[in-house]
Amino acid sequence: MLSMTLVDGSGPRNHDMGTTQSRADRDADFSAYMSARQPALYRTAYLLAGDHAGAEDLLQNAFAKLYLSWDRIRDPQALDGYVRRVMVNENNSLWRRAWKRREHATDPxxxxxxxxxxxxxxxxxxxxxxxxxxxxxxxxxxxxxxxxxxxxxxxxxxxxxxxxxxxxxxxxxxxxxxxxxxxxxxxxxxxxxxxxxxxxxx
Amino acid sequence: MNTTPLEDQVHDALHREAEQLQRAPLTVVDVRTRARRIQRRRAVAVGAAVAAVLAIAVPVGLSMTGPAQRSEIMPAPSPPAPVVTGTVRVDPRSAPVDGGPAVAMVNIDEGTLLRNGETFRLPEVYDSITPYRNGWLATVNVEGEQTVQVLDSEFRPLDGDRRPTTGLTVSADESRIAWAEYDGVRWVVVDRAADGSREDRRTELPPSSEEASVTTVGFVSDTEVLASRTDPSDYSLSTFVADGSGSADLPGILRPWAASSATGAVAGVTRVKGDGSSCSAVVDALAGTRQPLWSTCEHTLVSFSPDGARVVGFSSYLDANGSATLTLLDAATGEEVIDFDLIGPLDGITGIHEVAWEDDDSMLATLVSGQTQYVVRLGLDGTVERIDVDLSGVDPTLVPIKFATSQAGT
CATH class of the missing domain: 1.10.10.10 (Winged helix-like DNA-binding domain superfamily/Winged helix DNA-binding domain)
Structure with a gap:
């Protein structure tokens, strides 16, 4: 199941409260996750966006939001789902920006x-x-x-x-x-x- | 004839297309840089949108645009400032500091309104807020869903209607406020006098789902409002003008960005290219032909000056970082007047999120350079000043300052 669990800064990764993890540890964890999952998630991003520039933009944005929420996602199994969700939503909303809308055949x-x-x-x-x-x-x-x-x-x-x-x-x-x-x-x-x-x- | 079921063919086609990719183009530094630029609360960001609006303020990326607020103290008449031409370098780090912005701003991190040199603590974080009668009219954003709310002078709610909306549009002189609201059956475009001196002009559109959202963009005359409508089947936009009695389509504009009540001109995207960049045009919405006066594939045209003489051009390709360029063009001819060349640190991308005109001769812009958000004043005479905004204690991952009547989320 892809649903994620968000907690209010009290999760095991919480560093802001100074209880468990330093920023360096947090960044190391995030970096390890990125290294392991980027190729697979890039493929999904590419299929959603349809081109490499769009895929990079989608994935960078999703990773950035994940980075900002890293301390609040309790379940590591939910990380991919979170990234996918952000990419899909962003792609849908990007589409709503006319400048991002792809030209395609008008006669279906x-x-x-x-x-x-x-x-x-x-x-x-x-x-x-x-x-x-x-x-x-x-x-x-x-x-x-x-x-x-x-x-x-x-x-x-x-x-x-x-x-x-x-x-x-x-x-x-x-x-x-x-x-x-x-x-x-x-x-x-x-x-x-x-x-x-x-x-x-x- | 291929006898494989279409579903299996799609499955195979997607896997073949994807599995040849072995790319990991991003570094953690890239991600952290983007994270610092994510400028809104998560609820807004996830809704990530872009609406259309504006008369004077224009946010990009995750926010929308609308007209900005201006000082209630009107400046004494003065001769027009000289307009330079060519390139003006903008480096907020070294620009002289000046206070007194004539455009109200909201700090969404602290929940404060900065207006006319005063700081007001807000009981809620409003996406947009503007003076209305003796109080305020604001939009509240809850999990990406905006609603309209009337407040008294102490920011206490005066009505509980809170109909869904897509944000406010305020005229350059703050005398008119427009928005679209959903009444449960249809979208209605509302054009209200800020001093309450007349009945609202309400344009009821045909019954539709709330998903077929309508967003006001600007004012094309004293009685007409420019707006866009979303087709929920493919999220494409169409553009129309509402006058309180009906609406008239404005074909050819895929995504309207700006309108000028001074000239009746409309600026918007007319074509999107395969690489994501776009072409824009200026159209005379009041002329019978409604043919483009001029067009460009070099800029996204996002905001007219209050007198309608000039129009701001952002990059032709825009993303969540905003625009890397800012050019001022002659609104009548498309001729480039001033190119503001953004200078930033080597390790950071500079992006402009919003612009808001203070008067016909100067505008404010919010931008991110390196890890810092700045507000700068750009004069048509070539002056560049940095507005002194206290961002101490602000979460460095946020970009908290936005113009008070720019829109967010739709």
Missing amino acids: TSGTLPETSTHDDYDDGTGGALWSFVQTLSPKQRAVIVLRYYEQLSEAEIADVLGISPGTVKSQASRALAALRARAPHSLDPRGPGARESGDTR
């Missing part, structure tokens, strides 16, 4: 690949094409897709990360897959046109 049914399209060496380009189409989804839908199919979180866990209900997660996933079906070439969709859109069967 055109099947035109976005400019960022890459071709994959392993699957005749369909993987790269799908990745390109994922990037055209709204940030919330993309977050649901990334958390569901990359992080492989349950609907309840995704709901916890996004701060929405499991039902909304289900509907967002369904809409996202429907959008991908609409945008992707029919060759990517074994169900063909008019197929059932719910799809979240994993």
Whole structure:
């Protein structure tokens, strides 16, 4: 479960109260966590943001907030979840800033690949094409897709990360897959046109 | 035909895309530097937003913008100050210190309002606050949710309505206050006289969810308010003008930033490029054609001077650090007038969070240089002064000073 436990400065890492840990120890702990988890969390950031500059910005911001909250997160198992939550929320809100909004195909049914399209060496380009189409989804839908199919979180866990209900997660996933079906070439969709859109069967 | 279910194809595509990445570009120093710049309470930061607003104050990053407060003591008429052209170097560390800012500021760490040389202790931390009748009108932020509140002169609440809002917009002369509030069924744009001398102009928008939030941006005339509406399906914005009887769309502006009631001009983002940078334009909202007067992909246009003659340009790419550049442009032509060149320590990124005009010839800017927040006065005559703000005892990880009518969270 990704939910984190926040405590009011009385946790075992608390240094402000001068009870247990010095700033140096705290920084060492944080540095060790960063070293261990940065590559994996960077991958999630990249899938959310869609580019390296955006991924670095998301991850740096999330690590900074984690750093500020380090003494208040009691459960070490919750650290990744906290970083993910901050990245997702930040990406959603960044999207709300028009200047961060990505340009994408305006006709969702055109099947035109976005400019960022890459071709994959392993699957005749369909993987790269799908990745390109994922990037055209709204940030919330993309977050649901990334958390569901990359992080492989349950609907309840995704709901916890996004701060929405499991039902909304289900509907967002369904809409996202429907959008991908609409945008992707029919060759990517074994169900063909008019197929059932719910799809979240994993 | 690929017979693999789409869900499995998405799973595989994401893993292939991600697993080729082995990157760890950040250092702990990078993170600590960013941490020091996170300027708002966590509740605000997580809501991280950006609204649109403003007539005069413009925050970036995690805060929003709105008009700033000005001194109640109006300066004596004086001839316009000379306007320099070219580059002006801004180094807050060495700038001469001056007091007396004509723009009210809030210290969100201490919960104080700094106005006209006085410091008021606030009972709550208000995201924005402005004089209203004999008291105040403020927005309260609880876990990222803002509500409107009327206060008496001692900051005691006078009504319990507290409808959800996205922040205040105050006119340059502080005579008008606008905001959008959600009444449970629809968003309503409210345009109120600060002295209570007239009925509110209330523009009721079509019924919608609260998520389809509306944010006021500025004033385009004596009776019209510029605002934006969020499409909750993709979080895109649309821009419109409300006059109390109805609203009219202003197409082409993806994200409005500023309006001038003096000229009827609107500035906003018109295009966002793949690298995250953007193009902006100035549009005459009162003209029939509403075609851009001029546009630029070099700056994000964020604030008009009170007389509407000049517009502030930030970087074309903005992030939570704010803007690394500040340029003053001729609002009628787009010609660059003054480029304020920010000088900072070698180990720190300098970013401007907000600007607020004191009058037609000078503005204030909040910025972070190294580990320190500064407030500087930038004159069109090329003068640079540092405003003396006591930040002793403030948590160094916070950037506590914001202009009192800038917006936060939406």
